[in-house]
Amino acid sequence: MTPALIQKTLERYEKQIVTAPVEHAIIITRTGEIYHCNGDLHGIPKRYFEKMQLESSHITHNHPPLALENEHTFSDDDFKLLTDFKLARLRGVDEKFIYELNRNAQDNALAKYNLTEIYSLGLDFEDYHYTIMLKALIEGVGYWRRER
Numbered sequence: 062m063t064p065a066l067i068q069k070t071l072e073r074y075e076k077q078i079v080t081a082p083v084e085h086a087i088i089i090t091r092t093g094e095i096y097h098c099n100g101d102l103h104g105i106p107k108r109y110f111e112k113m114q115l116e117s118s119h120i121t122h123n124h125p126p127l128a129l130e131n132e133h134t135f136s137d138d139d140f141k142l143l144t145d146f147k148l149a150r151l152r153g154v155d156e157k158f159i160y161e162l163n164r165n166a167q168d169n170a171l172a173k174y175n176l177t178e179i180y181s182l183g184l185d186f187e188d189y190h191y192t193i194m195l196k197a198l199i200e201g202v203g204y205w206r207r208e209r
């Protein structure tokens with residue numbers, strides 16, 4: 062699969078799952094196979110992923126609007142999915158935002174700052190979006206979020 066086709070495929074599925082009442086994940090493996098799995102309001106059991114070859118795969122998923130833990134960004138478990146399974150990319154969609162973790166460390170709004178500068182930016186780390194941004198920076202992965 063070409064990068065353009067992977068992108069198109071992810072976006073097509075994201076349109077279908079964004080308003081779903083439970084979590085769905087679409088997985089495109091390194092060899093171009095496409096899988097769909099779903100969980101409940103709070104997530105998808107990790108055992109689904111443990112059976113699969115996920116290294117270098119692209120995954121997208123939704124955060125249902127009624128999930129109280131939806132912080133309009135990735136959860137700690139999402140972040141672990143990217144790092145533990147060595148994904149190429151993890152995307153998330155909810156009713157307001159789309160967000161992505163990827164392997165381009167420069168694709169992070171904080172990448173141009175050093176730690177002292179970041180401290181002086183006065184970011185509100187109560188907002189989990191900034192926590193994930195900082196986590197991504199520390200792990201050397203890209204992270205962005207934009208309104209849908």
Ligand SMILES: [Zn+2]
Nearest residue numbers: 135136139153
């Ligand atoms: Zn998630």
